[in-house]
Amino acid sequence: MNIFVFSDSMALMVELLGGARELAGNGSVAAIVIGSESQAQQAIAVGADVVYWLGEQGNWMVDDFVPTIAKILADQKPNVLIAGATIRGKAVVGRAAAALDTVAITNAKEIRSIDGSLLLSRMIYGGGAVTVQRATGDLLITTVGPGQFAAVAADQSRDGEIVPIERIEPVIKITKLESKPKQTGSSNIYAAKRVVAVGRGFAEKADLQLARELAAALDAELGYTRPVTEGTPPFAEGEPYIGVSGIQIKPDLYLAVGVSGQTQHVIGVNEAKIIVCINNEPKALMFRHSDYGIVGDLYEVLPELTKALKGV
Numbered sequence: 001m002n003i004f005v006f007s008d009s010m011a012l013m014v015e016l017l018g019g020a021r022e023l024a025g026n027g028s029v030a031a032i033v034i035g036s037e038s039q040a041q042q043a044i045a046v047g048a049d050v051v052y053w054l055g056e057q058g059n060w061m062v063d064d065f066v067p068t069i070a071k072i073l074a075d076q077k078p079n080v081l082i083a084g085a086t087i088r089g090k091a092v093v094g095r096a097a098a099a100l101d102t103v104a105i106t107n108a109k110e111i112r113s114i115d116g117s118l119l120l121s122r123m124i125y126g127g128g129a130v131t132v133q134r135a136t137g138d139l140l141i142t143t144v145g146p147g148q149f150a151a152v153a154a155d156q157s158r159d160g161e162i163v164p165i166e167r168i169e170p171v172i173k174i175t176k177l178e179s180k181p182k183q184t185g186s187s188n189i190y191a192a193k194r195v196v197a198v199g200r201g202f203a204e205k206a207d208l209q210l211a212r213e214l215a216a217a218l219d220a221e222l223g224y225t226r227p228v229t230e231g232t233p234p235f236a237e238g239e240p241y242i243g244v245s246g247i248q249i250k251p252d253l254y255l256a257v258g259v260s261g262q263t264q265h266v267i268g269v270n271e272a273k274i275i276v277c278i279n280n281e282p283k284a285l286m287f288r289h290s291d292y293g294i295v296g297d298l299y300e301v302l303p304e305l306t307k308a309l310k311g312v
């Protein structure tokens with residue numbers, strides 16, 4: 001099997017290449033890289049046999065690369081394109097699929113190769129069910145988010161070929177007028193072994209300080225439910241939220257505070273090793289998903305827990 005990988009996020013590309021390598025078996029894995037030459041080399045170190053190198057992004061938008069990517073796929077005819085399920089990644093492969101008169105199946109949770117055909121699992125009905133789809137065309141285009149595949153350790157001595165690709169100017173090019181860094185926290189939630197999740201049980205934005213203190217005592221990162229990041233007003237705007245439409249993580253410890261435990265949220269963390277919750281409502285769904293639970297008011301429990309963890 002001949003698998004191509006594309007992502008505008010290099011961190012995600014590394015994971016996708018790990019998964020592609022496993023799926024490909026004795027087949028080949030190629031990466032489509034927009035970035036520096038050292039990033040192209042990094043793609044080889046973590047699993048690509050060939051890198052189609054489109055050069056630095058410069059003043060182009062990722063979307064402007066669609067005609068170039070579609071041409072690579074048309075010329076090279078891979079069996080599969082696995083793209084990073086980022087906002088730009090989905091936009092690019094959706095348009096590339098349309099250009100090639102095929103479809104893109106987004107947000108795969110699992111891709112399996114059985115008897116030469118590919119089976120792809122993805123969640124539907126807001127995470128209430130999983131559908132398994134079989135690819136029937138010549139080219140399967142799909143997107144996969146972070147945390148689904150394990151990256152392989154980089155091996156700088158791996159052999160691989162970098163093929164520089166001339167960009168095709170899109171018919172309608174987007175003009176970038178300005179770029180500014182996105183206002184997000186310094187969360188490293190994907191790599192975190194421990195996560196404290198903030199739910200709508202926190203009454204005020206300022207109260208999140210209680211969660212920050214608990215997270216610091218636990219050496220944990222903060223995660224959020226969707227209403228906390230996107231509600232009105234948002235308490236943690238721009239921060240990652242966990243769930244079916246957010247991120248999926250697999251920490252060793254997940255401590256949900258003031259989180260009700262709706263499926264759409266829990267689906268993003270149900271592979272955590274240990275789940276603990278703190279909720280003042282004994283019938284909250286979150287208790288059913290938890291290994292341990294504390295029934296109590298977070299405003300009383302959190303300061304005590306933080307104090308106990310700090311040993312003061």
Ligand SMILES: Cc1cc2nc3c(=O)[nH]c(=O)nc-3n(C[C@H](O)[C@H](O)[C@H](O)COP(=O)(O)OP(=O)(O)OC[C@H]3O[C@@H](n4cnc5c(N)ncnc54)[C@H](O)[C@@H]3O)c2cc1C
Nearest residue numbers: 199200201225226243244245246258259260265280281298
């Ligand atoms: C299509 C779709 C996709 C969605 N995708 C996502 C997603 O990806 N991620 C996501 O998170 N949500 C998602 N949602 C929303 C989801 O259904 C829930 O509404 C959301 O997860 C609830 O967030 P919450 O638990 O913070 O708030 P609530 O449901 O309001 O729960 C708050 C909890 O805090 C408890 N509480 C209140 N006060 C205290 C206190 N003082 N001490 C202790 N506990 C207290 C309450 O008992 C309650 O259980 C989606 C919904 C839809 C329809």
